[in-house]
Amino acid sequence: MNELNNKDHEFFKNIISKSKLEVPFSDFEDVIMSKINTQVLVPKTSRELKFSLLFFVLGTIAGILISVALANIEDAFFGLSPKLASVLFQVLFVTLVFTQTETFIKLVKNLKLNK
Amino acid sequence: MDDSVYIKKILNGDNDAFRFIINKYKDMAYSFVMSIVKDEFIAQDVIQTTFIRAYTKLHTFKGNSKFSSWLYRIAVNEAFKVLNRRKKEFVFYEESDLETIIDIDDFTIKVNEEYQKHFINEALKKLKPKESLILRLFYLEEHNIKDIMEITGWTNTSIKVLLHRARLNMKKILEVYYNNKTF
Numbered sequence: 001m002n003e004l005n006n007k008d009h010e011f012f013k014n015i016i017s018k019s020k021l022e023v024p025f026s027d028f029e030d031v032i033m034s035k036i037n038t039q040v041l042v043p044k045t046s047r048e049l050k051f052s053l054l055f056f057v058l059g060t061i062a063g064i065l066i067s068v069a070l071a072n073i074e075d076a077f078f079g080l081s082p083k084l085a086s087v088l089f090q091v092l093f094v095t096l097v098f099t100q101t102e103t104f105i106k107l108v109k110n111l112k113l114n115k
Numbered sequence: 116m117d118d119s120v121y122i123k124k125i126l127n128g129d130n131d132a133f134r135f136i137i138n139k140y141k142d143m144a145y146s147f148v149m150s151i152v153k154d155e156f157i158a159q160d161v162i163q164t165t166f167i168r169a170y171t172k173l174h175t176f177k178g179n180s181k182f183s184s185w186l187y188r189i190a191v192n193e194a195f196k197v198l199n200r201r202k203k204e205f206v207f208y209e210e211s212d213l214e215t216i217i218d219i220d221d222f223t224i225k226v227n228e229e230y231q232k233h234f235i236n237e238a239l240k241k242l243k244p245k246e247s248l249i250l251r252l253f254y255l256e257e258h259n260i261k262d263i264m265e266i267t268g269w270t271n272t273s274i275k276v277l278l279h280r281a282r283l284n285m286k287k288i289l290e291v292y293y294n295n296k297t298f
Contacts (some may be wrong), residue, residue, distance in 0.1 A: 012282060015289075016254035018232045019239055021146040023162065024155060029137045032166045033130060040171055 045111060052107075056100055063093040118182040125173055137166055140183060143256060144190045150247035151194035153240050161197055165190040184258075184265045191248065191266055198244060238288040246281035253278060 025031070070086040078085070118139075124132035144165060148158045168189050176185050239247045252258045252266060263274050 008282060012250065012254050012285070013257075015231065015235050016250050018228075019146065019235045019251060020142060020255055021149055021236065023141045023145045023159070025159060028141060028159075028162075029134050032137055032163055033134065035163060036130070036133075036167055036170050039167060 042111065049107060049111065052104065056104060059100075060097060063097070067093060119178060122173060122176065122182065125170070133166075133170060136169075136186075140186055141166075143183075144187060146251055146255060147187055147248060148190050148194045150239060150242075150251050151191070151244040152198055153244070157197060157201075158194075161193045162190065165193050168193070180265050181262070183256075184262055187252075187266045188268075195244075234289070234292050238285055238292065241288050242281060242284055245277055246284060249274065249277045250281045250285060 067086065067090055070082065070089055073082045073085075075082065080088070118136070121132040121135055125136070141162065145158055145162050148161045148165075149155065152158050152161060165186070169186055172189075176182065239250065242250070248267070249263070252263050258266065260271055260274055263269070264271060267274070269277070
């Protein structure tokens with residue numbers, strides 16, 4: 001770099017160093033975080049919630065079918081009488097359905113609050 | 116702490132870590148975007164889009180380049196996208212308007228610091244987006260040509276040509292301000 005270029009370089013280094021701008025909005029970070037929440041996180045949760053609902057419905061249907069199937073079995077089932085196996089499955093199934101329904105309702109409520 | 120620590124935290128769902136990233140890079144990204152769009156409200160929108168995009172695409176950042184270069188590239192691309200979309204008529208400085216070249220010693224010595232800042236930014240606003248951007252990239256954060264290539268996607272030769280033209284035009288604009296005794 002010759003003398004003129006060095007002089008130029010220093011000149012520009014000096015003046016451009018004074019050209020740094022500051023974002024003139026004090027709540028800038030809050031606005032972005034809020035937008036990330038509404039534009040990215042909530043839709044993502046909403047999408048996941050739809051999948052959860054789908055699998056919940058599919059699981060419930062499968063549970064009902066298994067219950068019906070168990071009620072029609074006449075042979076012993078893993079050492080349990082068919083009736084006992086059917087009752088145990090139904091108790092487990094009903095418990096699961098209730099707890100999952102409660103969780104699902106809570107999730108939907110939270111999602112509405114966040115919106 | 117290194118950026119990579121914060122990036123890991125963000126990827127693990129720590130949103131406060133992303134606040135740190137915003138705080139660290141917002142002003143520099145804003146300066147670069149302002150070089151291109153020349154309007155503070157449009158620049159704010161572009162910066163917001165940039166950070167939201169950076170958040171959603173963060174998992175694609177592999178660490179092969181500096182995080183700042185990766186982020187500034189998003190900002191620059193967004194800014195040019197908005198600029199092209201709006202087709203707004205910005206008043207850029209035309210080379211034929213001015214003839215004289217400033218005596219650079221005079222400028223730095225005689226002009227008051229605050230006025231200097233104001234008119235330097237005004238002069239940068241009058242430059243074409245690419246010229247204004249290249250000056251800020253090269254001198255403000257002292258990126259080397261390789262970094263600038265990563266951020267802008269321009270070739271080595273076009274960067275050097277742009278830099279030369281930008282310096283020349285910037286000096287001419289400052290000379291006009293100086294001779295008009297605007298400050």
